[in-house]
């Protein structure tokens with residue numbers, strides 16, 4: 001690459017990111033570590049910021065996820081399933097930078113009080129949208145390209161942690177958004193069973209979970225030990241006394257019987273977020289599942305609405321990643337049965 005030739009570097013980066021994105025999102029079979037993908041992504045973003053004319057609508061920086069597979073029935077998301085901007089500074093400073101950007105967008109001055117946030121773990125699995133009508137699970141869909149996902153209801157019904165019927169006073173229409181993942185102990189035990197049976201082993205819990213959800217055979221999906229955390233909602237209607245904050249929303253989802261991760265905190269201002277970031281960085285190894293960072297969200301839903309969205313991500317949330325943990329060495333085998 002020569003610095004004087006950003007146009008051809010952008011073409012090169014786009015081609016690479018398209019290929020890696022396809023392997024990751026569509027085939028559940030990445031060939032490079034996430035850290036490498038993120039580095040190339042940021043390089044392309046920087047070129048596009050410096051040279052806006054080079055930004056094209058099909059650039060990986062403008063899109064979410066990957067194309068849904070034709071083997072699955074398509075599902076149109078009434079509320080798109082978006083990406084989350086990644087804060088580039090992996091130190092606790094990244095939390096302060098996000099707070100500063102929120103305060104700027106909301107035109108808050110130094111005399112104004114700190115913004116309230118919710119800080120959560122960034123689960124390393126697969127995003128899923130669960131549609132409950134009159135409290136009953138009627139459909140489950142992957143994120144796909146954010147607008148069109150894949151109908152994976154039969155596979156999701158095999159996940160014991162996902163309620164088929166909600167408790168309590170759930171609204172008549174509720175789309176729950178969350179992450180399907182595989183615990184580390186379940187992953188290890190599953191790989192041991194595969195080895196003992198002379199079958200293929202899986203590269204990491206994220207790809208094992210994504211492969212299981214996007215199985216064509218629900219009987220096989222049923223043998224894969226999947227778990228779930230809810231972290232938000234999509235389309236909702238008829239919710240009397242709907243919560244006014246994200247923290248209230250998570251509590252309500254928990255009360256409906258959905259698993260919500262206890263490792264979350266309300267935080268005041270950038271300092272509160274930075275403290276959560278540092279605490280979780282120390283906890284990360286001991287967690288029973290993989291995370292690739294933390295997510296900060298503005299708590300008040302009215303402020304979220306005021307902040308709105310950029311093309312592929314909300315302005316009221318950011319992913320604050322930890323330094324890459326995964327080293328993708330040899331890809332022994334991947335379970336891509338689609």
Ligand code: NAD
Pocket residue numbers: 020021023024025030031032033034035037038064065082083084085086120121122123124125126127128143178179231295319
């Ligand atoms: P993202 O980083 O934009 O984050 C959005 C996703 O975060 C959501 O869809 C959801 O699934 C997940 N999430 C987890 N916890 C959450 C929480 N508490 N609240 C809200 N959302 C939560 O996701 P993306 O665009 O799917 O993935 C981008 C990342 O995927 C890259 O940064 C890279 O690390 C990885 N990737 C790797 C390759 C590769 O070849 N290795 C290719 C493509 C993408």
